Amino acid sequence: MLQTDLSASDFLPAGEAFQLVRATIDSRRPKGLIRRDFPILFWVQNGAVRLHTAEGRTELKEGDVVFLRARDSHALQARAEESMAVLLVFDPTLIDRLSDRHAALSERFFWSSDPTPVRVHRDIRQLSALNQGALRLERSRRDALEVEAFLLPLLASLLDGSGMLPPEAPDWLARACAAAEDPRIFREGAAGFARIAGRAHPHVSRTTRRFLGKSPSEIINAQRMAYAAKRLTGTSDTLAEIAADCGIPNLSHFHKLFRAHHGITPQRYRKAHQKDLIQPG
Incomplete structure (x- = not known):
C-alpha cells in the first residue's frame, strides 16, 4: 500500500x-x-x-x-x-x-x-x-x-459526559442530553428528560444506562447541581430560591443532592467561593 x-x-x-x-x-x-x-x-x-x-x-x-x-x-x-x-x-x-x-x-x-x-x-x-x-x-x-x-x-x-456519547448512541439521546442543560427542562426532572427525548420513560432509562451508565434522574440531577453551584457563587439568592429554581422545592433533598455532587453543603460552597474574593480571611 x-x-x-x-x-x-x-x-x-x-x-x-x-x-x-x-x-x-x-x-x-x-x-x-x-x-x-x-x-x-x-x-x-x-x-x-x-x-x-x-x-x-x-x-x-x-x-x-x-x-x-x-x-x-x-x-x-x-x-x-x-x-x-x-x-x-x-x-x-x-x-x-x-x-x-x-x-x-x-x-x-x-x-x-x-x-x-x-x-x-x-x-x-x-x-x-x-x-x-x-x-x-x-x-x-x-x-x-x-x-x-x-x-x-x-x-x-x-x-461533561453528554458530549462523550459513543457514535452508535441514538441521535435522540444526544439531543436530550444537550436539552437537559436548559433549566426549563431539568426543572421537570426525569419526566422532562423523557419528554424531550420523545420516547417512553422505561426505554429512555434503559438507553441512558446502556450508553452513559446513568439513569435519567442522575443526568438531570447533575445538571441541576451544576446550575445550583453557579447560582450560589453568582447571585445572592436564598437557598430556597435556588432549590426551587432547580425544580427541587424540598430544601432537605436539595441539600442532600448538593452535598453528594460537590462534597460540601451549599452554604459552605457559597462561603468558600465568595468570601475570599471580598475580604481577607
Whole structure:
C-alpha cells in the first residue's frame, strides 16, 4: 500500500499554530494512507465519509468529529455526493503542552492510547457552534492563544459526559442530553428528560444506562447541581430560591443532592467561593 509522509512544516508557516482546510472528499478508494507528524481535528460537514486507518475502516456521518493523533495514518473517502470535511492541522508541540497543563485531558481525545482515534458526535446545534468557532479561528491571528480559545471550550464541553456519547448512541439521546442543560427542562426532572427525548420513560432509562451508565434522574440531577453551584457563587439568592429554581422545592433533598455532587453543603460552597474574593480571611 502506498504511503505519503507529511510534516507540520508542510502546512504551518513559521509562527503559525494551525491551518484550516475545507475539502470536498473524493469518492474514489484511496490508494494508500497519509502518515503525519502532527495531529488533525476534523469533522464531517456534509454527507458521509469513510475513514481509512491502519486498523481498518470507520463510517462517519454528518456531525461526526474525529481526533487524529500524529501516529494515526489516515485517508478519507466520500460515501455520499458532495461530502465535505473541515480539517484543522495543529502544531504538535502546542497540543502536547495542553495535556501537560490539563490533567483532565489525560488519555482522552488527542492523548488517548486506544488503537483507533477518538470519535464523538455533534448534533445540528453543536455542529453550528463548531463551525462558528472555526470561522472565527480562520480569521484570527493563527497563534497558540487562538488555538486554545477554540479547543479548550470544545474539550471541556465533551468532558461533561453528554458530549462523550459513543457514535452508535441514538441521535435522540444526544439531543436530550444537550436539552437537559436548559433549566426549563431539568426543572421537570426525569419526566422532562423523557419528554424531550420523545420516547417512553422505561426505554429512555434503559438507553441512558446502556450508553452513559446513568439513569435519567442522575443526568438531570447533575445538571441541576451544576446550575445550583453557579447560582450560589453568582447571585445572592436564598437557598430556597435556588432549590426551587432547580425544580427541587424540598430544601432537605436539595441539600442532600448538593452535598453528594460537590462534597460540601451549599452554604459552605457559597462561603468558600465568595468570601475570599471580598475580604481577607
